[in-house]
Amino acid sequence: MSELSPFTYGYAGERLSGVYGGDDGGPDRATVVLLHGAGNGGKERLLPWLSEFLAHGCRGLAFDFSGHGESTGTLPELSLRRRFEQAVSVVDAFVPADGPLVLVGFSMSGQTVADLAAHYGDRVTALGLCAPAVYAAEAWDVPFGTGDGRFSTLIRTPGSWRTSPALDVLRAYEGRAVLAVPGTDAVIPPEVTEAVQDALCTRAQYTRFELPSADHQLGMWFRDHPEDRRAFVSAVLAPGWTATRSWVAKQLPEGRTVRDSRPLSGGWSAQMRRLTLDDGTGLVLRTFVKPFFRRHAPGLLTREASVLTLLAGQEGIPAARPVAVDASAELCDHPSLLMSLLPGRVRVDEDDTAELERRLDLLAAQLVRIHGVVPDERPRPYQAWTSPERAVTPAGPLWERAVDVIRREPPPYEGCFLHRDFHPGNVLFEGSGDGLRVSGVVDWVETSWGPADLDVAHCSTTLALLHGPGYGLGFRARYEAHGGRRLADGPDHLYWRLLDALGYSPDAAKLAGPWRELGRTDLTAEILGGRLEAYVAGLLERYA
Secondary structure: OOOOEEEEEEEOOEEEEEEEEOOOOOOOOOEEEEEOOOOOOOHHHHHHHHHHHHHOOOEEEEEOOOOOOOOOOOHHHOOHHHHHHHHHHHHHHHOOOOOOEEEEEEOOHHHHHHHHHHHHHHHEEEEEEEOOOOOOHHHOOOOOOOOOOHHHHHHHOOOHHHHOHHHHHHHHOOOEEEEEEEOOOOOOOHHHHHHHHHHHHHHOEEEEEEEOOOOOOHHHHHHHOHHHHHHHHHHHHOOOOHHHHHHHHHHOOOOOOEEEEEEOOOOOOOEEEEEEEOOOOEEEEEEOOOHHHHHHHHHHHHHHHHHHHHHOOOOOOOOOOEEEEEOOOOOOOOOEEEEEOOOOEEOOOOOOHHHHHHHHHHHHHHHHHHHOOOOOOOOOEOOOOOOOOOOOOOOOHHHHHHHHHOOOOOOOOOOEEEOOOOOHHHEEEEOOHHHOEEEEEOOOOOOEEEOHHHHHHHHHHHHHHHHOHHHHHHHHHHHHHOOOOOOOOHHHHHHHHHHHHHHHOOOHHHHHHHHHHOOOOOOOHHHHHHHHHHHHHHHHHHHO
8 A cells, every 4th residue: 555645736826735645556546536525624634534545455635625724725715616626627637547536525525526426427436425515506606705695695595405416417427326424414404415315316326324423524423433434435445236236147047148237217216227138138127225215125126026917917008027026135235126128218208299198198098907907916005195294385375275185084985906106207108199109107116005086196296297287187087088987076086186296295396306317407496386386276276
């Protein structure tokens, strides 16, 4: 292991102080770039980390941003942009060109890590994020100031972080990612941590690293707890998902291998990857990475595998064929289901109004066929996804009235087989014009027994958010026109519709990440919030 060497680097009239080590390796050796947080952060706290990474055979680099530690400059003049530019300048000066990078950032440097990941692309092989922050795009160019200026106003605006481009970068990232989460964090709101986690769970080879006794100052925690520091470093440098790859290989036909693996867009609860075998056969690997879904995976994936087996004998319901399942992650890194690949793709565009109308009719007809399934054994009873006690809504009489509607016992109903998460994001289409057809229905983990109204309600809410309130309000008529089951009338039907719609409040934009991946960048938080409110108002006017 080589020793750490101090350096001073001039950039834009300032002198940046840093340390570097590990130059005795080849050009393919990864360089770990450690980035401190804001305030009184600096490279000194990161020196034990650098030594740890060097001991694992990496190069290592850390420096003080201007206004910090031994670097010149003043903190009020620093900005997120300047942090990014300084990091790029130092990396380009000390790291071999095109060499692999591992980026580790604390607090404010969570944003800088994302900025660097976007800049360096495939060179970034792993991310380590320690109690990270992300910020609105409007804050990127603004100097930090002294705590009472525009930057502080922007970042203290409730929910401003939701529009951070950093989240889009993390959603697209496919390498190794480890998120260190302290038990108590008085700086980073839990909603930010959850949003970062959700983004990383989209495609990254993700691990959550919990530190129940730590607070936000993770640099100091890791300095004083070398066993945790070593475990975190090992997690960041660990090869991604080797157990899952080994398990998949054992499920393939004799002599077959995986030729290509690539993520599929549109998922929210799980990572979906298309696997192409050396003979051209396509498979899909569904993996539960998010902690919530991982905890519930034994029930969810076991149920989905059972439902897919049932649907293999059903006419008119194009569902995948199960290949293998490891619902409890006994053999895989995460709970996983391997299944056949269905043709087609998710369609949420609205460029062609006539084709959109055709898709909605096909959705309604497909839901009618699903409700016609008569299983030998009923699936579990439906579960409500909100309640009057759990519903969180904006203030105002409209929302109070909506919550009051579901403040009652569920209406009586004649049960049927429910998909329970039926919406355009879980339906595949192929063809166009008169040849357009449903080629697949996916995501059967929530399959239940309950009122047909509930599936109609869920699809209707999604249509209202995707295409406008009128499309959500009109889906019931499409379903009934295709011979659907008898739905409740008046207040009883309103109960089921609002039971679903209120589950999207107050953050209707939370589930829009997959839609943006599919091209619907127009679906901002403001638009989705306005559509949900208008849809709820329309339901109350029509059915109350």
